[in-house]
Amino acid sequence: MSQFSSHSFAGQKALIRVDFNVPLDDAYNITDDTRMRATIPTIQKIIKDGGSVILMSHLGRPKDGPTSKYSLIHIVGHLSKLLSVEVQFANDCIGEEAVNKAAALQPGQVLLLENLRFYKEEEKGDDAFAQKLSKLGDVYVNDAFGTAHRAHASTAVIAQFFAPGSKMFGLVMNAEVASAEKVLHGSEKPFTAIIGGAKVSDKILIIENLLDRATDIIIGGGMAYTFFKAQGGTIGTSICEDDRMPLALEILAKAKAKGVNIHLPVDNIITTEFSNTTERKNCESMSIPDGWMGLDIGEATRAKFAAVIESSKTILWNGPMGVFEMENYQAGTKAIAEAVAAATAKGAFSLVGGGDSVAAVNIFGFTDKVSYVSTGGGAMLEYFEGKVLPGIAAITA
Secondary structure, three states, rough: OOHHHOOOOOOOOEEEEOOOOOOOOOOOOOOOOHHHOOHHHHHHHHHOOOOOEEEOOOOOOOOOOOHHOOOOOHHHHHHHHHHHHOOOOOOOOHHHHHHHHHHHHOOOOOEEEEHHHHOHHHHHHHHHHHHHHOOOEEEEEOOHHHHHOOOOOOOOOOHHHHOOEEEEHHHHHHHHHHHHHHHHHOOOOEEEEOOOOOHHHHHHHHHHHOOOOEEEEEOOOHHHHHHHHHHHOOOOOOOOOHHHHHHHHHHHHHHHHHHOEOOOOOOEEEOOOOOOOOEEEEEEEEEOOOOEEEEEHHHHHHHHHHHHHHOOEEEEOOOOOOOOOOHOOOHHHHHHHHHHHHHHOOOOEEEEOOHHHHHHHOOOOOOOHOOOOOOHHHHHHHHHHOOOOHHHHHHOO
């Protein structure tokens, strides 16, 4: 049992770092509340125990102090509905109102502080700012995996002001870390990593780290064209990082030496413009004609990749197979989602992470058909690159 689950919060004020950095439309309506819903069980456990809750988060990237557009007041109504509790709001995170409202908080009550990033000290990891925040609560709970890779005041620095028994991960952080650890250090073989996205440079560290762990690595998305060209293929006007071609060949050589199977697309859906309406056709990966570009994996590749995925016991998926935002180029990413769901139904453990992969499983309705969907894009990527995340180290070190 985790420290959080066994801890009694009766009579305590729990200061929780949450990740409520949710997208808002022009009328300040929340367009995706996934991150908010994820942390509701953490808050409810504290309330049920007889504790009170002080929530702190950032929203967006405000440049010059308080900005109405980035105020967390916009989410108070929706949060109150999710919790069935009238959430109080403090117009600052360390000022007089925050101090007074936190001090007056009664068991069962919830207070949301204003955007932490209205203070530059938050991102600078300022000690004095972190100490002021720490004085608002008796116990510190970090439940913001999405910001765990940042050494900010509220995610890492603040932990030093709490005794070991008074700082802990919330349920989201516990689940994120446990799922990532299961894949990285407890994976059952065959272990397939599906890596997509536009650029090799964005994913090189994660691929290199996985070469020591995975049995199979599937490479799709825009980054695949760098591999094709590096091997002497023609790719037309497809996206390519010419300066990364030697690196692509190095990855293939390393994989071969380690006995890891690298699976690249054998065919692609190509078109003449980056558009959903232009003519498109299926084409072999290594011979894309001049003036054409690949925007999705082809039919043969979908079947090939699905067969690898469905015979796996552990699956990590990070990145789409094509421009799935366009209807005509989403079949590849959807086929991957279906294969991951099918493997999961047969007993495989599947972890989906990274903004685009998460968006894809949500869009295609597979969220409940995979083992775990990570809420932390950049944090999960850095975790799988083998980096120490400050937000995790602050609690476990």
